[in-house]
Amino acid sequence: MSVDTRAQRTVTTSILTTFALLIASLSAALVLTGDDAVWTAGSGTMIAAGHILLTAIVVVAALVGAARWSVGLGLALAAVLAIPAILHPIDPSWIVMVVAAGLAVAGLAGTGLRGAVRQRPSAAGPPRKAVALTVGLLCAPLLIGSIQPAGVDAADWGLVVTLLGLGAWYSKARPSAVWATRLGIPLLAIGSLLIVPFPQSVAAAAALGLLTWLAWSADARLAVIPLAERGRAVPIPPELAPGEILDAAGLDSRGRRKDQK
Numbered sequence: 499m500s501v502d503t504r505a506q507r508t509v510t511t512s513i514l515t516t517f518a519l520l521i522a523s524l525s526a527a528l529v530l531t532g533d534d535a536v537w538t539a540g541s542g543t544m545i546a547a548g549h550i551l552l553t554a555i556v557v558v559a560a561l562v563g564a565a566r567w568s569v570g571l572g573l574a575l576a577a578v579l580a581i582p583a584i585l586h587p588i589d590p591s592w593i594v595m596v597v598a599a600g601l602a603v604a605g606l607a608g609t610g611l612r613g614a615v616r617q618r619p620s621a622a623g624p625p626r627k628a629v630a631l632t633v634g635l636l637c638a639p640l641l642i643g644s645i646q647p648a649g650v651d652a653a654d655w656g657l658v659v660t661l662l663g664l665g666a667w668y669s670k671a672r673p674s675a676v677w678a679t680r681l682g683i684p685l686l687a688i689g690s691l692l693i694v695p696f697p698q699s700v701a702a703a704a705a706l707g708l709l710t711w712l713a714w715s716a717d718a719r720l721a722v723i724p725l726a727e728r729g730r731a732v733p734i735p736p737e738l739a740p741g742e743i744l745d746a747a748g749l750d751s752r753g754r755r756k757d758q759k
Contacts (some may be wrong), residue, residue: 515605516557519572521552522579522598528591529582538649544658548639549575555636567629572606578640626715631679634709635665641705645698651694657686671722679713
């Protein structure tokens, strides 16, 4: 098999794998929000929205960024679908979800998608804890919705939207986002003890505590430090400047314009 044929086959397998994961996620949304769903409509909608969001991130990270962590996150998302597959009765949406999830797992665990992503860490990539912090913040809908099968209210949605906002802000590599996550996540953890009913609130607070630890790690700060500090222009004597630079600027050896008399 030629190199071009092997590369084309790898790209095709990667596209089919991510497409299968996306179909499984969309089918899971129907399963989670159906009449026979274990979770109420609000909780199922929150879980489905979070799963679709993370699946879209996996697709972009794998096909565009060739990120190594996209394989692990994709496998985790496919494994999550085993819970509604066990609890939900068999119907057309259930069948599509299970078949698509199985195809996605086969592609993720095999050599198909792994051939399209980097096998070694990128030299310029973000540290692992910074990636874990971002992904963890974006997992908020899955966490809050899963631990509350009886339903969610406006306060729960506010908590989720705030965590998603912090995750999006931090993913922009803004220095101010580091302190926003370091100070904001602990406050949200305390708020979750009041918003989420007991004992589910303990799980939410523990997860947010883990995210706080990641936010206060050195890797979280290193991920947003610019690679080069902004410099300043320092004038140099014209006699020290190379002749080709002076000629390109239209200056003579004394730094005066040649067209001046």
